[in-house]
Amino acid sequence: MQDLTLVMAQLDPLVGDIPGNADRAIEAVREARLEHKADVVVFPELFLTGYPPEDLLLRPSMETRLAAARERMAEKVARDVMVIIGYPGRREDGYFNLAGVLYNGEWLGEYAKQSLPNYLVFDEHRYFTPGDAPLVIEHGGARLGILICEDLWDGAPVRRARDAGADILVTLNASPYHRDKPAERLSLFADRAREVQRPVVYANQVGGQDELVFDGGSLVVDAAGELQVRAPHWQAGLMPVRFLGEAQGWRPEAGEIEPLLDAEESLYCALVTGVRDYVNKSGFKGVVLGLSGGIDSALSLAIAVDALGPDRVQAVMMPYHYTADISREDAAEQARRLGVHYEVLPIVSMVEAADETLAQSFAGAPQDTTEENLQSRCRGVLLMAISNKKGLMVLTTGNKSEMAVGYATLYGDMVGGYNALKDVYKTWVYRLATWRNAQEPVIPERVITRPPSAELAPDQQDSDSLPGYDVLDAILERYIEGDMSAEAIIDAGFDREAVYKVVKLVDRNEYKRRQAPVGVRVTSRGFGRDRRYPIVNRWQPGE
Template sequence: MKIAIAQLNPTIGDLANNAKKIIEASQFAANQNARLLLTPELSLCGYPPRDLLLDPSFVKSISIELQSLARKLPSQLAILVGIVIPNPCAYLKGEKPLFNSVAWLENGQIKQIFHKRLLPTYDIFDENRYFEPGQQSNYFELFPDPQSSTSVKIGLTICEDLWNNRNFWKRKYYKYDPLEDLLQVGVDLILNLSASPYNIGKQKIREKMIKYSSKHCNTPIIYVNQVGGNDDLIFDGNSFAVNKKGEIVLRSKSFEETIDFINLKVKNNDLSLSRINDEIKIEEEEIWLALVLGVKDYVRKCGFSKVVLGLSGGIDSALVAAIASEALGPENVLALLMPSPYSSQHSIIDAEVLVKNLGINHYKLPIKDIMKSYDTLLESLFKGTEFGIAEENIQSRIRGSLLMAISNKFGHLVLSTGNKSEMAVGYCTLYGDMNGGLAVILDVPKTRVFSLCRWLNREREVIPHSILIKCPSAELKPNQTDQDFLPSYEILDEILERLIHRHQSVSQINEAGFDLITINKVIKLVAGAEFKRKQASPGLRITDRAFGTGWKMPIANRWKTNYS
């Protein structure tokens, strides 16, 4: 039995075009004589729809589109489509109003509906807000072809349903394990329809877990995942299949829409070897592809075609410019060079060389005269005070205003260029360099910015070498460097990794070789910068602990970390 795996890139709420993608995939699959087509979780409406689910007209439109879709699909093909449907018992039983479901479509009809059983409520997930968990084990029987006398019993899981194997995780996160329940009814094949967001190393965990499950259950598993960017989330695809022995027999491409095929040998109910695309082994390449896809989809799905960014001659804006150029084409990227009297000549030259290397459009707007007008206007009010952070931030805010003027005049989306290290400790200016519609490298620490640029230069010099070797500086006053205020980025990023990602205590970080004064300073800076993070642009997520949807720290609080 030939099975098609459609790794699709839906746009949230674009029901008609999402349905069109499913129709096109089904026609292609039918032409290849497939019997079954798999699509990702919530493939008809896109994942995650968030509070669109509170709009009754949105939910009703999904139902109407599903009915229409069923009539347009090839009759000889069974298709599994991710949908949202109302819970008819919600008001009678005090349950949640909706189900996260999958519809089995065939011969112009909706043959069966299956409900997701495990609803995640951690990190970026908040499914209990909207959905009622399904209570029954999900499986169906499918005849491989019209002449078959024996059917294949297929178990269906939706994303999180497959992530509660107590033997693999050494504990259970939920009361029920849908996988165990499917084994009780004796399924021949297990499917998993997912919308699993990307973070560094996620695919290795998925493959390890599902290989373990298939081997110990002696049952083949096919996993199909959404691909593409939706707001701050990036979905990497990486759909794959494993046989009864826990061996990978198919792997789709990363970060691309694909349709792949695999055969289920009905005689022994196992999967044949199919195309196995190479896994990405270099993290920098994986991150690069994720960020490029994230920018491309955010710009496209938000209705923009061109972007603008400030180019300082520093490494952060250089990387963002390179990502944008790759994602959108250099002709759709405008770089503003906005030197001040404190901008070094080598930074101006570096920015001009980068523009030439990338082939992007640029315009130079010196801000010296604007700075003087501010000085004149504020002279009487600031009389008797020393030059300090207020004057430094004015420069940044001038640049932010110019970027927004370009955005308003020409309809370009502003890309902000701050990195995760800066955002963590508040080394950034509200309404200045934080201005923007998308923070491209908000989840990329400074040390990783350097490694990405070095990787990008592996074949030719894209990022000028002089940018890679100079001391990072905001250049808002003479001879300024970031390390006038911060620890070295190697030390800072390691402390932030331990604090934010590993949730280590002060004593644990201290035992790892970091001095208490530095640790305490970093903790204080992180806590004090929360009000800035709440006002930041959406930032693309590449780690399992990003300053975005899953970050839910209070701004006003008096908790003091025990520094001892």
């Protein structure tokens, strides 16, 4: 009986760092050979450039840099182990998303991705030419059929690999996370394995890149679609699987199977990963955020501390006349519990100075949201000054529900470099805060239980301007993720006036979202890469 040890290199490349990514690969192969006696090591999609490289792919020097990296790998990679690694490449008949096969200092072949996704966050038709042929490589008696990410979702390239004689399907992936996706993947891969009666290897990237986060979870299913190995989610590492060559085919030996995380833990890990990698990869010393005593900033602070540690996080309370005493108390208490640097910077004098300066210009006009926005913009000025002086990135704290309907102030609470909660609905903010407190009570309980308020006017509550968040989020999910019309949402049982109010607010505030910081994408339809609507248009929301 033959056997073959394959190692899935679930790693976090840095986009654009081609020499560094090559060195990471060389070291990973050395470790896989030493610790796991690897025969084959599989890396994620486009590993040498990092994913997604976007318009870096159009740079004239890309091919030169990749050629140098591949030459270095051929010289330095451990012998007697086959390496399958992703990178782009310009060849005679096009520009391709490739998987290269390296063995004993020679590049034996390249597979070109056949199915190029061009939906949601994916834009591969902008860059690549689709491949049109399978690639099956024999090693250690096993015939490995190579695939890249969307090929597995499509299905046709899977059948072509089987028909070309593949015993094991090996897939390189850079599959972004969104809620419920780990379970979706497992179901799909099991179906594919059963369809072609071949085991499937799924090696995925881990880590954050701008708004995208990759959860890892590399896995192997057998020819019957049964899960045999799964790597941890949200952790970089090497995951081995041993294949046994038997009369009826190659069978993956049962190994470590990490359980799926529950919904709240998985989402919380995604947010921590996004913040950590954006701050670290961008080279910031840490973050500063406004801590208001409300639930959004409280959850954002907990995420920031879990991502970076308390020494790299500064929280600032910026009270005004309408800031409640309990908000001041709860902000101070949370800062104490988490051990962050905490300051109180009142904005009364700043707002009064702005009011005095604008008095003549505003003469005869009644007070309205303009005066409320001045408070928020004064806070933004202070946070950006701290950012400039200390080299800390401003972490904004608005959630998806607020961003959807424009319940945020341009150049005020929207000022900053990154937003952990940008794609998190308010109802999920409560779920995550409750989950985080169940691990350790870092958020004062009344922050979670008190009615939400922006505290920009006397006795103000969010419900004064918006439907209850249970209703609001249900409408928003149908309109944003489900692309349902207003009339279809009404037919689903929602109040007509509330639906039209919400969808009109969503459409009207596209201009704000275009100017908002990037943030972690955790739903199947985040603002930005996923949902690209014109700012000026005459589309009717009822259609």
